[in-house]
Amino acid sequence: MGHLYNVFITTFYDEKVKEVDKALRDKCDVIYFLRSRLLKEFYHWRVKCDIDLEEYLAKLLEPDDKIVWFKVEKVDLK
DSSP: OOEEEEEEEEESOHHHHHHHHHHHHHHEEEEEEEEOSSSTTEEEEEEEESSOHHHHHHHHHTTOTTEEEEEEEEOOOO
């Protein structure tokens, strides 16, 4: 049984969005993907994963200067 996560990133580079989207789809079930209408550089995914998504994305995104901000939030369904 996997966990639900919210993934948020802010970037001005479409190729980074495609890279994150592919990485999420390779390891997780993507429930939905949203792009903000007001802040075009803000993206949000809701995914279900069996892996430690926080660690996985930290390795992928931390040293990257094209990502302004990112956050992985585990959803607690109580």
